[in-house]
Amino acid sequence: MDQLKDRIRREGRHLGRGILKVDSFLTHQVDLQLMQAAGKELAQHFAGAGATKVLAAEISGIAPAAFTALALGIPMIYARKVRPITMPARVYEETAPSHTKGTMVSLIVSPEFLTVGDRVLIIDDFLATGQTIAALARIVQASGASLVGIGSCIEKSFEGGRALLQPLNVDIHSLVVISRFNGNEVVFGDAG
Amino acid sequence: MDQLKDRIRREGRHLGRGILKVDSFLTHQVDLQLMQAAGKELAQHFAGAGATKVLAAEISGIAPAAFTALALGIPMIYARKVRPITMPARVYEETAPSHTKGTMVSLIVSPEFLTVGDRVLIIDDFLATGQTIAALARIVQASGASLVGIGSCIEKSFEGGRALLQPLNVDIHSLVVISRFNGNEVVFGDAG
Numbered sequence: 001m002d003q004l005k006d007r008i009r010r011e012g013r014h015l016g017r018g019i020l021k022v023d024s025f026l027t028h029q030v031d032l033q034l035m036q037a038a039g040k041e042l043a044q045h046f047a048g049a050g051a052t053k054v055l056a057a058e059i060s061g062i063a064p065a066a067f068t069a070l071a072l073g074i075p076m077i078y079a080r081k082v083r084p085i086t087m088p089a090r091v092y093e094e095t096a097p098s099h100t101k102g103t104m105v106s107l108i109v110s111p112e113f114l115t116v117g118d119r120v121l122i123i124d125d126f127l128a129t130g131q132t133i134a135a136l137a138r139i140v141q142a143s144g145a146s147l148v149g150i151g152s153c154i155e156k157s158f159e160g161g162r163a164l165l166q167p168l169n170v171d172i173h174s175l176v177v178i179s180r181f182n183g184n185e186v187v188f189g190d191a192g
Numbered sequence: 193m194d195q196l197k198d199r200i201r202r203e204g205r206h207l208g209r210g211i212l213k214v215d216s217f218l219t220h221q222v223d224l225q226l227m228q229a230a231g232k233e234l235a236q237h238f239a240g241a242g243a244t245k246v247l248a249a250e251i252s253g254i255a256p257a258a259f260t261a262l263a264l265g266i267p268m269i270y271a272r273k274v275r276p277i278t279m280p281a282r283v284y285e286e287t288a289p290s291h292t293k294g295t296m297v298s299l300i301v302s303p304e305f306l307t308v309g310d311r312v313l314i315i316d317d318f319l320a321t322g323q324t325i326a327a328l329a330r331i332v333q334a335s336g337a338s339l340v341g342i343g344s345c346i347e348k349s350f351e352g353g354r355a356l357l358q359p360l361n362v363d364i365h366s367l368v369v370i371s372r373f374n375g376n377e378v379v380f381g382d383a384g
Contacts, residue, residue, distance in 0.1 A: 021278040028279070029245075029269045029305040032262035053221075059270070062254050070224035077221045078251070085294070086213040087220070102277070113221040 001041055001175040003034060004153065005188060014181045018128070018156060026125055026153065027060040038175055039067020042123060042151040045173050046072070049148040051121035053077055053114065055140065057107055057132050064153050065123035072121075077114065079107040079136060088112065092142050094135035107135050111143065118145035127152035127174055130161025137168055154178060157189055193233055193367040195226060196345060197380060206373045210320070210348060218317055218345065219252040230367055231259020234315060234343040237365050238264070241340040243313035245269055245306065247332065249299055249324050256345050257315035264313075269306065271299040271328060280304065284334050286327035299327050303335065310337035319344035319366055322353025329360055346370060349381055 013021040025031040042064065054076040056065030062078050069076035083091060092109045120140045122133055133150055140147045147170050155161065155174035162172055179189030205213040217223040234256065246268040248257030254270050261268035275283060284301045312332045314325055325342055332339045339362050347353065347366035354364055371381030
């Protein structure tokens with residue numbers, strides 16, 4: 001997705017250790033036109049998967065997942081980090097390490113909204129180590145729903161997430177793939 | 193907004209102490225068509241305010257704020273609860289009590305994206321006690337930007353938020369106003 005590549009080239013900043021600062025358009029300040037275009041492209045890619053729900057993780061996954069779900073005409077569920085009091089006592093809960101916070105975070109989904117028969121498309125902003133997405137996939141499995149695809153805006157292929165998720169045996173698609181950083185320069189690979 | 197009222201009537205559940213469960217379409221599972229309609233209506237109401245940024249709070253504010261910002265053609269910023277390592281050390285930070293979690297939460301915005309000259313429209317899912325929105329307004333003031341309006345999807349007028357925010361002297365608009373709960377029944381007031 002050239003529009004996203006251009007934006008990363010212009011505004012992305014490598015902070016070291018593979019961490020890419022994209023908070024001027026994706027993870028803090030959000031460019032909605034860009035998110036809408038990203039969502040449409042992800043929806044188009046997964047149009048044949050028959051998804052009934054899009055599943056995202058708080059927080060930065062919400063915007064791209066929302067526009068993917070809108071384009072597919074299906075609801076989005078975002079996994080919560082803290083169980084709100086509006087949720088039933090029994091929930092699906094998994095944990096994953098947070099790349100940008102250095103702690104473990106919980107991912108919590110209410111059984112009310114993910115059930116046997118649902119076909120789930122996971123959408124996240126980044127595919128890096130794949131551990132957040134793997135935790136979401138475990139929630140899908142626990143619910144009895146089927147995982148039908150995994151989409152991300154930006155894949156950092158050097159962090160191995162795709163290999164971690166391969167055993168799930170579903171289509172994994174990223175709008176943009178970063179194969180490495182050359183100091184401050186972002187080196188793009190082939191979109192997968 | 194009749195579409196939102198109908199949805200609250202059909203799926204909303206009063207859990208006691210004024211807490212309304214709307215996680216089947218707004219705060220966990222999200223109906224994007226409804227959010228798009230809500231965002232368009234909020235954008236239309238505030239079209240003359242000359243906003244340059246929409247400001248929201250993690251997490252449930254993100255979806256309605258995103259669609260308002262999209263309709264206005266401006267970026268959205270969502271205040272973070274935890275400072276990610278991609279953010280500079282000096283940030284705008286305020287705290288507010290969380291209604292549904294029973295704890296204090298931080299609201300953090302990077303000075304990179306909110307500056308003198310910005311005209312800020314705050315959008316949230318709920319206007320209840322008004323304390324989260326008041327904290328966002330303090331961040332706007334600290335940044336030197338101007339607050340030009342406050343919009344919410346659902347106002348619970350019996351919790352006094354509007355009175356708390358009145359001294360800010362900006363237009364406050366909610367798509368739906370709940371004046372009280374009569375046991376399980378939701379009693380709507382006039383939209384403000």
